[in-house]
Amino acid sequence: MRKLVWILALPALLLAACGGGSGDAKGKWGGNEPEVERKDPLVEVVPALKDNISSFERSTGRIEAKVLADVHAQVGEICLEILHDVGDEVREGELLARLDRDRIQIQLTAAMLALEETRLTHRRNQLDAEKKKADLERIEKYFDPDNPDKSRVFTKDAWDAAKLENSKAINTVQSSQLALTKAEGELAVNTLQLKHTEIRAPITGVITERNLRANELVSQGAVIFKLADLTVLEVKLDIAEAGLSGLRQVDRAPAMGLFGLAEKPNLDTAQAVLLSVTAYPDDRFLGYLDRISPVVDQTRGMVVVTVRILQPRNVDAAEHKGLLTKLDPDARKAILATAKRAGDTAIGLRPGMWVDAKIATRLIEGAILVPGAALVGDAEIIWKIEPDKKDPQVGQARRVDVQGRRGLTAEGKFELKPPIAKREDSLAVKAGDLIVVRGQSLLREGQKVRLRDLSK
Numbered sequence: 001m002r003k004l005v006w007i008l009a010l011p012a013l014l015l016a017a018c019g020g021g022s023g024d025a026k027g028k029w030g031g032n033e034p035e036v037e038r039k040d041p042l043v044e045v046v047p048a049l050k051d052n053i054s055s056f057e058r059s060t061g062r063i064e065a066k067v068l069a070d071v072h073a074q075v076g077e078i079c080l081e082i083l084h085d086v087g088d089e090v091r092e093g094e095l096l097a098r099l100d101r102d103r104i105q106i107q108l109t110a111a112m113l114a115l116e117e118t119r120l121t122h123r124r125n126q127l128d129a130e131k132k133k134a135d136l137e138r139i140e141k142y143f144d145p146d147n148p149d150k151s152r153v154f155t156k157d158a159w160d161a162a163k164l165e166n167s168k169a170i171n172t173v174q175s176s177q178l179a180l181t182k183a184e185g186e187l188a189v190n191t192l193q194l195k196h197t198e199i200r201a202p203i204t205g206v207i208t209e210r211n212l213r214a215n216e217l218v219s220q221g222a223v224i225f226k227l228a229d230l231t232v233l234e235v236k237l238d239i240a241e242a243g244l245s246g247l248r249q250v251d252r253a254p255a256m257g258l259f260g261l262a263e264k265p266n267l268d269t270a271q272a273v274l275l276s277v278t279a280y281p282d283d284r285f286l287g288y289l290d291r292i293s294p295v296v297d298q299t300r301g302m303v304v305v306t307v308r309i310l311q312p313r314n315v316d317a318a319e320h321k322g323l324l325t326k327l328d329p330d331a332r333k334a335i336l337a338t339a340k341r342a343g344d345t346a347i348g349l350r351p352g353m354w355v356d357a358k359i360a361t362r363l364i365e366g367a368i369l370v371p372g373a374a375l376v377g378d379a380e381i382i383w384k385i386e387p388d389k390k391d392p393q394v395g396q397a398r399r400v401d402v403q404g405r406r407g408l409t410a411e412g413k414f415e416l417k418p419p420i421a422k423r424e425d426s427l428a429v430k431a432g433d434l435i436v437v438r439g440q441s442l443l444r445e446g447q448k449v450r451l452r453d454l455s456k
Contacts, residue, residue, distance in 0.1 A: 040394065042450045043439035045385055049369040050431035051329045053408050053415050054360035056274075057246060059237035063277075063309065065351045066232040069203045071225035073218045074196035075099065086210050090201040096225055099218060101197040108190040115183040122176035129169035136162040205229040208351075228351055233309040234290065235275075235355050238302040246361035247271065247305060249292050265290070265308075268322030273307045274331050274358040274411075280347060284334035286310045288323055289359055307357055309349055312342035326360045328369065328411050364408060367415040368429055373437040375402075383436040383443050384429060385451060395434070397447045401425035 077099040084096050139162050142153040209226035212218055239247065250270040265288070273287035290308040297303070310320070317324065317336055324332045341347055349355075374382040380403035385395040401423060407415030419426040429435070434451065436443070443449070 040448045040450050041439060041442065042452060043383075043385070043397075043436045043443070044452045044454050045434040045436050046371055046454050048384075048416070048429050048431055048433045048435050049329055049413075050366055051369055052325055052363060052365050053328050053367050053369060053410050053413065054272075054326055054364070055246070055362040055408050056358040056410060057239050057243045057361055058356070058358050059239055060354065060356050061235045061237045063233050063235050063349055063351050063353045063355055065205075065228035065230060066234050066308075067203060067205065067229035069201075069205070069227045070223045071096065071199060071202060071227065073099075073199070073212075073220055073222050073224050075104065075193050075218075076220040077101070077103070077197060077218060079212050079214055079216050079218055082210070082212070082214055084207055086207050088207050090205065090207065090227070092201055092204045094201045095198055096201055096207075097199040097212065099197040099199070101194055104190060104193045104197060108187070108194055111183070111187040111190045115180075115187050118176070118180045118183040122173070122180045125169070125172045125176045129166070129173045132162070132166040132169040136166045199224065201225075201227060203227055203229055230348075230350065231311065231314075233311070233349055233351065235287075235307050235309060235357060237305050237307060237357055237359075238297075238300070239305055239359075241296050241301045241303060243361070244292075244296075244303055247289060247292055247359065250288060250290055250308075267320060270323060272323040272326040272360045274327055274335075274360070275307075275309065276356045277349065277353045279353055280338075283312070283338040283341070283347060284331060285312055285338060285349060286315050286320065286323060286335050287357070305359070307359070309355075311349060312339045312347055315339040326363055328413055330411050330413065358410075362408070364415060367407065368417075368431065369413040370402075370416045370429065370435055371437050372409065372412050372414055374435045374440070376441055380406075381425075382429075383440045384427070385434040385436060385449065387434065387451065392451070394448060394450050397436070397443045397445065397449055398427060399425050399443075399445045400427045400429060 079097055080100055081098040082096070083098075084090055084094075090096065136159075139154045139159050143156075143159050145156075145159060205227040206229075207225055208228050210224070211222065212224040218224060248271060251266040253264045253266065267288060270288040273289060275285040275287050276283070277285070287307045287309040289305060291306040293304040295303075312335075315335060316339075324335065327335070338347060370382060380401065382400045382402055384398050384400055386398055387395040401420075402416060404420060405417040405426070407417055409415075416429055419428050434453065437454070439449075
């Protein structure tokens with residue numbers, strides 16, 4: 001019995017020793033600690049924007065150079081010297097390689113001598129023809145072919161002989177004239193062949209391929225260099241037939257040959273194209289829709305369009321304003337940032353690169369743009385924050401119903417249309433309103449929050 005009483009009293013003694021029985025005492029194990037003050041939740045926000053937004057037709061393709069040139073060997077000779085290699089930028093007419101010219105030089109010298117001999121023969125025949133003509137004219141002065149009996153100086157036989165000699169002299173001159181023309185042609189051929197021993201660039205561009213070596217016999221007609229003009233790049237894209245109504249070719253000012261003016265596209269009205277490549281995943285590039293194929297592929301139901309690409313170093317905010325305004329603010333910012341970096345680095349597009357292209361079709365100007373990160377899951381709700389007038393670092397959360405109000409979506413933003421009548425949570429959002437992009441999952445209407453503005 002004593003043991004049972006002792007066992008029942010032991011918990012009470014332990015509790016008293018630890019101070020658990022006193023409401024105000026702080027025990028060793030932290031009993032009745034004061035409650036920690038709870039802070040308002042922290043949310044990250046970005047301001048809504050008022051800007052342009054477009055719908056897109058998206059496709060992919062390989063970049064091509066519009067202007068290409070294959071350099072063929074016009075003569076079969078041994079290569080003596082190579083002056084440029086793959087990757088070199090060359091100007092039109094610049095010397096690329098030299099071939100052996102000794103054999104052709106000998107042929108050219110022989111052709112020059114043959115021409116000079118033929119010219120002398122032709123001149124001698126001309127003098128002889130002039131003499132025969134003068135003899136005939138002298139006889140005809142005293143001899144009348146219509147009344148030969150009255151002539152007492154020359155007979156008809158003499159006149160016939162002079163006439164025959166004159167005809168023969170004329171034929172001889174004509175033959176020597178043909179021989180002279182042939183000799184001049186042979187000289188021209190040898191001169192041209194001698195010129196072809198110097199391989200020159202037919203266009204201004206970059207050497208993309210070299211197929212000859214020094215001291216190697218070059219076959220006539222072989223492709224020995226390939227060049228590409230990297231300043232004019234394009235990509236051919238397949239667009240579904242259903243999207244054809246949203247596409248249009250660029251307007252062009254016609255060329256004026258009299259003044260040396262080339263055809264010029266009107267970029268202010270052209271459809272802008274946003275480009276990205278796998279080689280530079282963080283950069284964005286600019287292009288415009290240049291041409292649309294006049295036919296639709298019956299098998300695939302696709303139409304081929306050609307997009308002209310602007311090298312980033314050539315993009316200018318003022319010159320290409322008409323194109324840039326057809327894209328959303330983030331795309332414009334990314335394109336101009338890439339253009340700025342291209343001046344200091346090796347950023348540049350090249351033929352063969354795989355490109356992802358978005359052709360801007362329907363343009364909406366002055367739309368309210370909300371970041372897509374404001375939406376969580378399938379919920380048609382976003383949250384805007386009304387900052388405190390005294391402390392801009394805190395604010396009040398307001399629930400905004402966006403069901404039926406979302407328009408075009410592009411580059412991580414969507415168009416928010418005006419509020420829908422008779423819907424309580426369908427609040428208006430204007431440019432500059434702070435939209436929650438992180439921390440909105442547990443928000444309640446009217447809840448106070450702390451702000452972190454990501455735009456700053």
